[in-house]
Amino acid sequence: DAEITQSPRHKITETGRQVTLACHQTWNHNNMFWYRQDLGHGLRLIHYSYGVQDTNKGEVSDGYSVSRSNTEDLPLTLESAASSQTSVYFCASSEERGSYNEQFFGPGTRLTVL
């Protein structure tokens, strides 16, 4: 069965370190998204991609970067981790443009920055 996976599921790091969160999907979806979820804010879009070599900034992109070298993967990098980036991170993917574009979410990565 097609799926979307994230790794690691839990990560503790220190302020200033570079961290990369992995996202891998086997749906063969062109669209991929990274969100962070915080109490009182819900899901906020960090970066998104509509295909290989395409990346776009979301509403909370400062301090984060992504790259898309193939269809299956969209890794999220925190250049220099800050305590404000402690959060739960979700990756999602969806099909091409159309009236129905359900986003399929991964299980999430819980990141703690000390």
Place this chain on the structure above:
Amino acid sequence: QKEVEQDPGPLSVPEGAIVSLNCTYSNSAFQYFMWYRQYSRKGPELLMYTYSSGNKEDGRFTAQVDKSSKYISLFIRDSQPSDSATYLCAMRSGGYQKVTFGTGTKLQVIP
């Protein structure tokens, strides 16, 4: 002002009750409306999807959209303990894949 407003709850109801969850929005460009359900420590999953104003029913769930009032609702009939989760409304403009989510309402159904 947020584009999508949703009461975070928590909402606690007895088993069998009718539950009403609501969101308001300010962006008149939103055309597609969704409800996602998120169990604790899991990713959200799509529950309902609507495009036009009016009602859409799926089993015990009814999604209602009122574009003139910029108001959407999710009704759950005969609520079950297994419905205990956080419900997120979501919406997007036509032709774009980006989705704007509400903050989510945490629901607890007491047996």
